[in-house]
Amino acid sequence: MQIDSVKKYLISPVKTPYFLFISDEQYAPVKDELSSLGFDFVPTSRFCNNDDRIPDIDGLLTYIQTSEVNANGKKFVVTGLGEFLAFRGRDEATRTVSRLKDHNVGGAKVVLLLRGLGSLIAGLQTDPRFDNRRFSIVDKAECDLSFTLATPLVGLSALSGFKAILAELENGRCGSVVVNTVVNLDKAIFTIHQISNAFEGIKFSTRDFALARSCGSDSRWAELLTELNQSRGSLDEVFTKHDLGNNLESNFYARIAGIDYGNWLYFICLKSKADTLQNGYLRFVLDKTSRFEDFAGNVLNAIIDIPHMDKRFPSFYRERKVLVEKFPESDIADFVVNSRQMVPESIYKLTDGTRVEREEIIAWLSKNGMIPQLDSIYPVLDAYLKNYIFKCPELANLLTEYFKAYKRQKLSNQLEPEFLEKVDELARSRKFNRLPTRNEIIDSVDMSDTFLYWLDALGVEYLGLIEALVEKRGLSVRVNIARAELPTITAINRDFFDTWQGGKKKNGELDDTKHRDAGGYNFTDNELPIHLAKELDIITAMIEQAATKLAKRECKSFLIVSDHGASRLAVLRRKEEKYETDTTGEHSGRCCKLSQPHDLPFAAEENGYLVLADYGRFKGSRAANVEVHGGASLEEVVVPLIELSLKDGSVTVKLVDETVTVDFRTGTEIKLFFNSPVQDVAVILNGKSYSASQIDDNHYSVKLPDTKRADDYSADVFAGDNLIGKIMIKAQGKSGKVNDAFDDLF
Numbered sequence: 001m002q003i004d005s006v007k008k009y010l011i012s013p014v015k016t017p018y019f020l021f022i023s024d025e026q027y028a029p030v031k032d033e034l035s036s037l038g039f040d041f042v043p044t045s046r047f048c049n050n051d052d053r054i055p056d057i058d059g060l061l062t063y064i065q066t067s068e069v070n071a072n073g074k075k076f077v078v079t080g081l082g083e084f085l086a087f088r089g090r091d092e093a094t095r096t097v098s099r100l101k102d103h104n105v106g107g108a109k110v111v112l113l114l115r116g117l118g119s120l121i122a123g124l125q126t127d128p129r130f131d132n133r134r135f136s137i138v139d140k141a142e143c144d145l146s147f148t149l150a151t152p153l154v155g156l157s158a159l160s161g162f163k164a165i166l167a168e169l170e171n172g173r174c175g176s177v178v179v180n181t182v183v184n185l186d187k188a189i190f191t192i193h194q195i196s197n198a199f200e201g202i203k204f205s206t207r208d209f210a211l212a213r214s215c216g217s218d219s220r221w222a223e224l225l226t227e228l229n230q231s232r233g234s235l236d237e238v239f240t241k242h243d244l245g246n247n248l249e250s251n252f253y254a255r256i257a258g259i260d261y262g263n264w265l266y267f268i269c270l271k272s273k274a275d276t277l278q279n280g281y282l283r284f285v286l287d288k289t290s291r292f293e294d295f296a297g298n299v300l301n302a303i304i305d306i307p308h309m310d311k312r313f314p315s316f317y318r319e320r321k322v323l324v325e326k327f328p329e330s331d332i333a334d335f336v337v338n339s340r341q342m343v344p345e346s347i348y349k350l351t352d353g354t355r356v357e358r359e360e361i362i363a364w365l366s367k368n369g370m371i372p373q374l375d376s377i378y379p380v381l382d383a384y385l386k387n388y389i390f391k392c393p394e395l396a397n398l399l400t401e402y403f404k405a406y407k408r409q410k411l412s413n414q415l416e417p418e419f420l421e422k423v424d425e426l427a428r429s430r431k432f433n434r435l436p437t438r439n440e441i442i443d444s445v446d447m448s449d450t451f452l453y454w455l456d457a458l459g460v461e462y463l464g465l466i467e468a469l470v471e472k473r474g475l476s477v478r479v480n481i482a483r484a485e486l487p488t489i490t491a492i493n494r495d496f497f498d499t500w501q502g503g504k505k506k507n508g509e510l511d512d513t514k515h516r517d518a519g520g521y522n523f524t525d526n527e528l529p530i531h532l533a534k535e536l537d538i539i540t541a542m543i544e545q546a547a548t549k550l551a552k553r554e555c556k557s558f559l560i561v562s563d564h565g566a567s568r569l570a571v572l573r574r575k576e577e578k579y580e581t582d583t584t585g586e587h588s589g590r591c592c593k594l595s596q597p598h599d600l601p602f603a604a605e606e607n608g609y610l611v612l613a614d615y616g617r618f619k620g621s622r623a624a625n626v627e628v629h630g631g632a633s634l635e636e637v638v639v640p641l642i643e644l645s646l647k648d649g650s651v652t653v654k655l656v657d658e659t660v661t662v663d664f665r666t667g668t669e670i671k672l673f674f675n676s677p678v679q680d681v682a683v684i685l686n687g688k689s690y691s692a693s694q695i696d697d698n699h700y701s702v703k704l705p706d707t708k709r710a711d712d713y714s715a716d717v718f719a720g721d722n723l724i725g726k727i728m729i730k731a732q733g734k735s736g737k738v739n740d741a742f743d744d745l746f
Contacts, residue, residue, distance in 0.1 A: 003033045005136040010037075010075070010109050014133055017064065017078075017100055017110040019124070023139035027115055028172035030138060034077050039111065043170045044080035051161035052152075052181050055084060057096060061103065068106035075109045080170040082114030083145070089187025094120060101130060115169070116143045116189060145169075148178040148204055149185060150195035155222060156180055156205065157229040178204075198222035205233045211271055214290040220264050235272060244269045249279050253326035256296055267292045280312070281319035299323055300335040308348035308373075321351050329354050336360045347371060352378040358533035366413045366528050380465065380536050385411065388464035389689045391682055391721065392481040394434045396689065399481070402634055403461050410461070410568045413529055420573075420615070423633060427602035427613035432637050438482040441641050442496050442561065450643075451555040452504040454497045455542055456490065456511035457629060459565025460640050462539050469543040471723050475550065476647040479640055479721045486606035487591035488564035488629045488636040496561060503555065509538045514566045514627035515588070521626045523571055531626045546644050560642040566627040567635045573615035584620025587630025592618045604632050651676045651724055653717045656699070659730040667705040668731055674698050678719035683727075685715040707731060 009018040022030055035041070042063070047055035060081070068074055085093035097120060100112065118141035124130050147165070150156040158178035159165050165179040185192055195201050198221035199213045205228060213221070224238065231237035239245060242265055255266040270277070274286045281303070289298045303320050306313050324332070332354045339346040339360075347364045348371075350357045361378050365371070375382040385407055390399040405419050426432075463479060470477045485492045490511075497504060513519035513534050521531040546558040570590065577589075577600075585592045591611045602614040612618070613632035629636050656671035672681065672692065681692035681700045685707070692700035707713060713729040 003030070003037070005132070006034065006037070006111060009111070009133070012133055015104050015106060016134060017103055017105060017112050019097075019101075019112050019114060019135035021082075021114050021118060021121060021135065021137045021141035023142040024115065024144055024174045025142075026138045027113075027174070031077075031079070031113065031172060034111065034113070038075060040076040041170075042076050042078050043167065044078065044084050045163050045166040045170060048163040048166070051163050052183060054088075054162060054183060055080075055166070057084075061099065064100070064103060064105060064110055067108040067110055074107060077111045077113050079113050080166045081112055082117045083169040084166060086116030086143075086145075086189040087183075087185050090119070090189060091187070093117060093189070094123060097124065101127065101134075115141070116145060117141070118143060119189065145174065146176045146191040146193070147185075147188075148176065148193040148195060149183075150178070150180050150201055150204075151182060152180045154180070154195055154198050154201045155225055155229065156195060156201040157233075198225040201225050202228060205229075206235055207233075209235070209272075211268065212290050215268060215271060216264060216292060220261065220292075223261055224265070224268070239265070239269050239272075242266075248273065249277060249282065252323050256299075264292050267295050279319045279323065281316040282323060284312075284316065296327075296331070300327065300331060301338050303349050304339050304341070304345075308345060313348075317348075317351075321353065324351075325353060329356055332356055343368070347377070348373065350377060352380065355533055355537070358536075359530035362411065362530050362532050363528045365411055369412075380469075380540060381532075383468035384462065384465040384532075384536055386464045386468070387687055388460075388467065389684050389687065390460075390463075390481060391479075391680075391689055391718070392435070394436075394481075395431060398431065399460065399634070399638065400687075400689075403463075406569065406635055407461055409572075410529055410532065413527065413572065415569060415572055419569075423569075424602065424614050426634060427632070430604060430613055430632065432483050432632070432634060435481060435483040435638065438484060438493070438561065438639055438641065439496060441480045441482050445559060445641075445643070446557075447500065447502045449555055450502055450557040450559050451549060452497065452500045452502065453542065453546065453558060453560050454494075454504070454506040455538075455560060455562055456506065456508045457514055457564060457566045457627075458510060458539075458560070458562035458640065459635050460638050461565070461635060462535075463640055463642075465536065465539055466543065466640075466642060467721065467723075469540060470644065473543060473547040474647050474649065475547060476645045477721045478643040480643075482639055482641060484562075484564045484637050484639050486604055486632055486637065487587065487609045487611045488631065489587055489591070490563050492607055493563035497563075507538075507542065510535060511566075513538065515625045515629070517625065519625060523624065523626050529568060529626070543644075550644065550646050556645060558644040560640070560644070562639040564629050565635045565637065565639055566629040567615070567631065567633050568627045569635070570615040570617070570628050570631060570633060571624050571626065575614075575616045577612070577616040577618055585618030586621055588624035588628040589617025589619065589621040590628055590630030590636070592620075647722065648676070651678060651719070653725045653727065655727050655729065658728070659732060661734055662708055662710055662731045663734070664708045667703065667707045668729075669701060669703045670727075670729060671695070672700045672702065672717065672727075674700070674719075674724070678724070680718075680720040682718045683715050684718065685713060685729075704729075 006018065006020065044055050044060060047060045049056060067076065085096055097117065101124060121137065121141065150158060156178065158180050159168060160180050162181045162183045165177060168177060195204055197218055202221060202225050203209050227238045242262060244266060248270060256263055271286055274283050277283050285298045285302045288302065289295050303316060306316055333356045336356055339349050347361065350361050352358055358378060361381065387400065387404045390396040405416065409416055409419060460481065497506060513521065513531055549555060550558055591609045594605055594608050594610045598610060602612065604611045604613055611632045615633065652675050654673050656673050660668045660670055662668045677697045683690045683692065683702045685704060690702050690704055692702040694700055710732045713731060715727050715729060717724045717727055
């Protein structure tokens, strides 16, 4: 029908252009039919003087006006004009079609193939001369063209320039069209989407891209868009190219430690695939992070805002610890400062992963007291503080209670009056003299295939930690408790090392930490016991070294020996003796050269020295850094000899009778069965050690006089200092009921 109307126009006397308003679907078919009628085609894009310039509309009108002279065959179709005018907006389109409506083309026949101008038809029809001889409408001239326009700097993979898009439309292009152009088309009748930056380009070209622009800078988005254009718009292809296809949660710090494009892309990948991540804390941080620059800081600090009683906290704490494992200590130090904003909560956010955190944990506990969760926050410190049950024949109970209280005060940084009274009493009685000397014990050691490790200033306060570390490493341990020579200085207590004939090594780190500037701690600068963190690190490293040496079979026995211990509490006491001596104090005043008779019941004479056994100090020597030695307090004079070896893991223990009868007067007795011969068997129950009596090679009997109530009791069984196993004792009264412990009273 539309071609018939054009045919009528061809034979009509009409001297103005014919307006053929066309729809998207009919554009190409009608164009083909017009071609079959012998029409030439004049594209409007021909009048663009530059690839990204609009056409010279006056030049086009002049061409049409002179078409009778210039046009081949004097019969042609103008394409692209309707779309161009629709781009220019209603006002300009109306003015132009009004001019063309009355444009005299003489003897030529000019068909204007118009798409996108359906909304102008009603206005043209107000002219009664503009009738069906001069125009026709195909399919209501329906047009659903839409355009996405990007500036060339964005780098979108699309048509380049306005001339190119017009040429596409002249060839019948329908639907959505994307073009890079600087032409201003703000007034267009068409639906227009503007892309002014690379981020908008990525959102347009990448399906389901939901990240915010704030996640990256314009330069980063531009770099990603370039890669997307090279990867067919596939983010996954870009991620795979940068080795971000799998294992996104591994090597976390290495992937974010920097400001390069690769570091940023890792962040974008995590944001894009957050739902697939296993680490819940990482998902939480990603959800609240919109800028890459904030990402590392949020990983460190987001935990601060989660109360430790929040049900998410336990898993978040564990998952964060994995993520921050490789962060540098300087970054962790910043986190530590930030965590202090909520003092009651800060301890729960710290880990034992760095020295700065370990010191902060100790400082917090010193000021605020213990918390039950310490074993999961700083397990090494928790093991240090656990009560160590001394099993030596001499002074076992005294040493157990003394060092339990000593460690408590060392951490709290507070002296307890009752303990000070005990120290003063021991300073006079000096019960440590009941202990064998270190040399008496070491002389009985078989030097063959034994490696001697001298850790300077190792006191017995660390035995609980050593016991835990040795158990974790699966080593066999034997501990002897001895006393050092007075005064407790290295010069008088090193002969064991000098005369040793086998392999040996001295480690002075612990001694340096306690009282030398090289240790990095000073009581004047910081009175809190944060040096304890380094001490525990040194102990841990020593056990690791021993385990490695034994595992490599470099020796059969690894013997740890100390020259003396050290006292933190003597430093806290700040007590300077009023007694005047002819010589000045040495070793922070804990001893001085003996020059005349004295009347000091709390001091001992030995090796030409006057040695203080209380917490005082003689005048004339500078105060200690954080701990002191040279005196005769128990923590200075009592030293361990620890023999480590590979453990026979086949030894087991069982109760002969799981259920036993208790008597409110005499307690109870249990019998143990060992599958291999053992020695020095003891049971630790409720923090107290009970020695066992051997019945035969495999059986031992243990009397428990303090177990007088019916109940279930968990106990540890030791052979020497080796934990063989745990047992559960089911105690019942004589009548056989678990809850009738007092039946014997009636």
